[in-house]
Amino acid sequence: MSTRTERIEHDLLGDLPVPDEAYYGVHTLRALQNFPITGIPISTYPNLVNALASVKEAAALANHDLGLLPDHKMKAIVQACHAIRSGVAHDQFVVDVIQGGAGTSTNMNANEVIANLALEYVGYGRGDYAALHPNEDVNLGQSTNDVYPTALKIAAYMGIVQLVHAMAVLRASFERKAEEFKNDLKMGRTQLQDAVPMTLGQEFSTFAVMLGEDEARLMEASTLICEINLGATAIGTGINTSPDYAPLVCRHLAGITGIPVTTSPNLVEATQDVGSFVQLSGVLKRVAVKLSKICNDLRLLSSGPRAGFGEINLPAVQAGSSIMPGKVNPVIPEVVNQIAFEVIGNDVTVTFAAEAGQLQLNAFEPVIAHSLFKSVAHLRAGCLTLASKCVDGITANRERLQALVENSIGIVTALNPYIGYVNATQVAQQALISGRGVAEIVVERGLLTRAQLDEILQPAMLTQPRQAIAFD
Numbered sequence: 489m490s491t492r493t494e495r496i497e498h499d500l501l502g503d504l505p506v507p508d509e510a511y512y513g514v515h516t517l518r519a520l521q522n523f524p525i526t527g528i529p530i531s532t533y534p535n536l537v538n539a540l541a542s543v544k545e546a547a548a549l550a551n552h553d554l555g556l557l558p559d560h561k562m563k564a565i566v567q568a569c570h571a572i573r574s575g576v577a578h579d580q581f582v583v584d585v586i587q588g589g590a591g592t593s594t595n596m597n598a599n600e601v602i603a604n605l606a607l608e609y610v611g612y613g614r615g616d617y618a619a620l621h622p623n624e625d626v627n628l629g630q631s632t633n634d635v636y637p638t639a640l641k642i643a644a645y646m647g648i649v650q651l652v653h654a655m656a657v658l659r660a661s662f663e664r665k666a667e668e669f670k671n672d673l674k675m676g677r678t679q680l681q682d683a684v685p686m687t688l689g690q691e692f693s694t695f696a697v698m699l700g701e702d703e704a705r706l707m708e709a710s711t712l713i714c715e716i717n718l719g720a721t722a723i724g725t726g727i728n729t730s731p732d733y734a735p736l737v738c739r740h741l742a743g744i745t746g747i748p749v750t751t752s753p754n755l756v757e758a759t760q761d762v763g764s765f766v767q768l769s770g771v772l773k774r775v776a777v778k779l780s781k782i783c784n785d786l787r788l789l790s791s792g793p794r795a796g797f798g799e800i801n802l803p804a805v806q807a808g809s810s811i812m813p814g815k816v817n818p819v820i821p822e823v824v825n826q827i828a829f830e831v832i833g834n835d836v837t838v839t840f841a842a843e844a845g846q847l848q849l850n851a852f853e854p855v856i857a858h859s860l861f862k863s864v865a866h867l868r869a870g871c872l873t874l875a876s877k878c879v880d881g882i883t884a885n886r887e888r889l890q891a892l893v894e895n896s897i898g899i900v901t902a903l904n905p906y907i908g909y910v911n912a913t914q915v916a917q918q919a920l921i922s923g924r925g926v927a928e929i930v931v932e933r934g935l936l937t938r939a940q941l942d943e944i945l946q947p948a949m950l951t952q953p954r955q956a957i958a959f960d
Contacts, residue, residue: 495615511580511614513600513622519593523584526858530594531581533861538573539642539745540581540598543635543718544626545569546740551628554730560610561625568605577601585858590851591636598635599626629729629737633759633849634720638741638749640857641713644768645747647864648710652703654871655775659699661875665882666693673950674799674889675896682898685950688799688884691789695782702775709764709771716741716749717758723848724756762842762850765860769838772831772863779870780828783821786878790818798888803881820878827870834859900926902944905956907935 494505497514504514530536545566552562571577580601583593599622604614606626612619620626627635670689677683718741719734721727726734738751752758792798804816837859841852850856893899900916907915907930915933919926927945930936936944940959943949949957 511601511604515596519583523587525584525586528585529582531578535643535646537581539639541569541572542744549740550737564606564610568602592632595632602626631721634717638716638718651868654868658871658875659696661879662696682896684901698778705771709768712764715752720755720759724759766842769835773835776828776831783824786821787818801883824870827866831863834863
């Protein structure tokens, strides 16, 4: 039977036994003990882990270029960072996503994992920091206060790209349905009352346009988070770095990630200001609100099957009730609604955390990061799920659409140019009281013939700007 072995590591508080198989070290172990908060480790967000490795690799290359990091250490650190970015040792990024210390525990976790991987690559054991040190070498020329926000921005950019792709998938799904339903006439509604006719295709094309607008807004937000403070070190003065370090490390980071990062012109401001995260959170809230509105519409349009709107049919994906046989619920739109509620709440968290910053640093970036990454990940999953499990399978209930149009009082608006507002109002009132159709009453009153009505009430006449038909 094997016995667990440990190594002793030292920090300013003393010694702690670290599991020998762990790539993290004493600082990470302290954080594990201090922050049993959510049970969610930072490895939950692989974009963040990869971003941390990218920052550390860029720093190693810049320090080597400046003659501050020996060749063998640089190569070992770079090899470790490459391995992490390919998925190695992600399970070693174990500190809780919500932590005190402005992200110091996350930075220390990264330093220790990279150092111990690098030590193995050059033939040393884990914890043999005399050969390559987490702080002296991996963290050379850095501070949590420039590493952590830079990594958050890199991770957020990666997430935005993934979310925009998912939104494009959903948009394309709505566009296909808009084309499929382009000739299906229906009644539009305002304030849940009959309005004027439109096509189901126009309704679905609106959903596609709404998503396309927000794809553009997200890409605009991504440009704001490309400005980084790497090289600022503690508060933005760049203490303990070469004057050439900040632009050099920025160039390396851009090359490693393919993200067009730039160094902020004022590193003191950039170190304390989290405005770009607030902006991004606001755009994510906008996406969530509009997605939720779309899902509300899908639920209304599919309501029924007998006592609701019943204009469209959502694909049945599971039984809807444990007591009502045959009931099927709009569960996919409902789950996306709930994602939207969460994102709106996350935006409130980001707002308060940003406001709570004091003087030269915002200590609450961990909860900002957790909130943003949750929003991005869940919105992405929601878009892909809504597309594949719902929108792709929607069908039109054409008989119901036609019946509602023919029986709607709202159709009388289209007759104003031909019979006048006063006559149209009288027809509407009579139809409402009697329950009869508008067309029937118009013909009965001799205001128009059936043939004239049929010509007026064509989808092409009702759903776009047209000159009124001149009847003899």
